[in-house]
Amino acid sequence: MPDADQLLMQRFQQGDDGAFEVLLHKYQGMVHAVVRRYLGSRYAGVEDVAQQVFIRVYRGKATYQPKAKVKTWLYSVTVNACLNEIRRLRAEKNRRVQAFTAVFGDGDGAPGAGPALADGRARAPSARLEEGEVAAQVRAAVDRLPEQQRLALVLSRFEGCSYEEVAEAMGTTIPAVKSLLTRARDHLRRALGHLVEAGSEPVPEGNP
Amino acid sequence: MTSRPPSPPDPARLSEAERQELISAYLDGELDPAAARAVGQWLDGDPEALREVEHLRRIWDLLGTYVAEPARPGFAERVLGAVGAPAGRPRLRLVGRLLRSRPALAAAALLLGVGAGLGLAIRDPQGPPGAASAVDRPEPAPGTDVVALLEQVPDDHLRTLLEQADVLLALGDAVLDADLDGDGG
Numbered sequence: 001m002p003d004a005d006q007l008l009m010q011r012f013q014q015g016d017d018g019a020f021e022v023l024l025h026k027y028q029g030m031v032h033a034v035v036r037r038y039l040g041s042r043y044a045g046v047e048d049v050a051q052q053v054f055i056r057v058y059r060g061k062a063t064y065q066p067k068a069k070v071k072t073w074l075y076s077v078t079v080n081a082c083l084n085e086i087r088r089l090r091a092e093k094n095r096r097v098q099a100f101t102a103v104f105g106d107g108d109g110a111p112g113a114g115p116a117l118a119d120g121r122a123r124a125p126s127a128r129l130e131e132g133e134v135a136a137q138v139r140a141a142v143d144r145l146p147e148q149q150r151l152a153l154v155l156s157r158f159e160g161c162s163y164e165e166v167a168e169a170m171g172t173t174i175p176a177v178k179s180l181l182t183r184a185r186d187h188l189r190r191a192l193g194h195l196v197e198a199g200s201e202p203v204p205e206g207n208p
Numbered sequence: 209m210t211s212r213p214p215s216p217p218d219p220a221r222l223s224e225a226e227r228q229e230l231i232s233a234y235l236d237g238e239l240d241p242a243a244a245r246a247v248g249q250w251l252d253g254d255p256e257a258l259r260e261v262e263h264l265r266r267i268w269d270l271l272g273t274y275v276a277e278p279a280r281p282g283f284a285e286r287v288l289g290a291v292g293a294p295a296g297r298p299r300l301r302l303v304g305r306l307l308r309s310r311p312a313l314a315a316a317a318l319l320l321g322v323g324a325g326l327g328l329a330i331r332d333p334q335g336p337p338g339a340a341s342a343v344d345r346p347e348p349a350p351g352t353d354v355v356a357l358l359e360q361v362p363d364d365h366l367r368t369l370l371e372q373a374d375v376l377l378a379l380g381d382a383v384l385d386a387d388l389d390g391d392g393g
Contacts, residue, residue, distance in 0.1 A: 017293040024284050032283075033276035047280060051287055058291040135273040142274060156236060157271055163238050182225075182232040188267050196266040 005070035013061050020061075023070065024054055030071075030159070031078050037154045038082050041139040045085070053081045075155060075169035086147070134195060141191035145184055152180040216246030219257070231261055235268060 002010065005026075011019035028050070035049045056077050064073055142150060148170075155161040155169055156177070166177045219227050233239050234247045251258045 020293065021284065021288065024287055028279045028283055028287075032279045036276040037274065041274075047283065050279065050283070051290060054287045055291055058287075058293070132273065134270070135275070138270055138274050142271070153271075157268065158274070158276075163233075163236070178229050178233055178238075181236065182229045185232050185235075185264055185267070186228065188271075189264060192267050192270055193263070196263060196270060 002066065003069075006066060006068075009061070009064050009070050010066060013064065020058060023057075027071070027074055028054075031074065034075065034078050034154055034159065035082060037142065037158055038079075038151055039085060040143045042143070049081050049085050052084075053078050056081060069165075072161075072165050072168050075159070075161070075165070076171070079151065079169055082151075137195065138192065141188055144191065145187055149180050149184040149187065152177055153184045156181055216242045219247060219250045231264065235261065235265055 005023065008019040008023055012023065031050045031053050032046060035046045035053070036043070039046065039049065053074070057074065060077075064070075142153065145153060151170060152166055155166040156163070161169065163174045163177045163181075167174045170177070217226075217230055219230060222230060230239075230243075230247060234244060237244075239247065251261060
């Protein structure tokens with residue numbers, strides 16, 4: 001028995017744009033959250049990528065398989081849109097580095113850590129300082145996770161997906177998801193462990 | 209569930225990497241009941257391991273401070289514009305059609321709509337430019353034309369209602385089956 005989302009998708013596939021609009025309203029927050037956390041807290045093009053997701057859904061409605069869970073399918077579309085954006089930004093960064101190197105030579109290398117997806121529209125430093133220091137450290141720690149670990153973390157921890165759903169959205173296996181999340185936990189323990197002393201309560205927001 | 213081993217794992221016999229994966233799956237609620245019980249028993253007898261698990265759990269909880277900002281107002285309309293789909297009316301028609309199939313739900317939804325409108329009016333007494341005050345709008349009688357009534361709600365208010373009142377969508381979900389059956393589609 002199809003659920004309500006599946007029925008809406010079927011309706012949308014039959015040409016009812018109103019059904020698409022209902023899905024758009026229902027899932028826009030989810031898509032934005034995944035894009036934001038996956039592409040990094042300093043990334044400024046979240047809305048553009050989120051828009052791409054829904055444009056792909058609209059134009060690719062025929063690719064939706066009626067038995068698939070709409071939410072899981074949307075995660076896959078979102079992940080693919082993010083991966084395309086990462087590839088685009090990397091190519092752009094490489095071009096910039098090559099142009100810079102051609103002019104100034106091969107000096108100090110760019111820092112390797114971090115999602116490196118910030119661009120000229122990124123948040124001003126003062127905006128971060130105004131927010132809780134703990135939250136800023138958490139965001140930075142998530143940003144620094146390797147890409148695949150970060151994606152698994154976003155889908156599992158923030159979106160509440162099961163390992164099976166994460167695996168489906170990422171196009172990988174459940175054991176691989178298990179491994180990614182274990183390594184993500186290890187990274188986060190090293191990055192944030194000082195905020196949570198063993199045997200004590202978590203440090204409250206704003207009191208590092 | 210990640211896997212269903214024939215017997216619960218014995219954490220004491222696992223390698224460090226395997227133990228870490230087991231703990232991670234335990235914290236994520238991905239173990240089957242027998243494995244979860246086995247890990248629970250192990251932790252009961254190993255205070256050091258229990259501290260480690262608690263430490264990891266608190267770090268995981270800390271991630272809750274990472275709040276992603278919501279979509280900017282008007283996002284849906286920008287998407288609809290980008291794909292060339294007409295905004296607003298199809299949604300009104302769909303929601304109206306869903307609700308019309310159940311007068312009692314329609315009445316409940318409209319009461320929610322009026323409530324949301326009042327809430328919006330309180331938060332934003334002037335409302336969107338050119339919009340009539342939600343307070344001045346006549347309260348609909350149950351069983352009247354839901355589409356016509358919904359169309360009286362200013363688009364900005366309806367948009368906010370749709371974005372914020374999951375209840376309305378849940379009501380729509382509840383009647384969707386009947387609506388589709390009625391359409392034969």
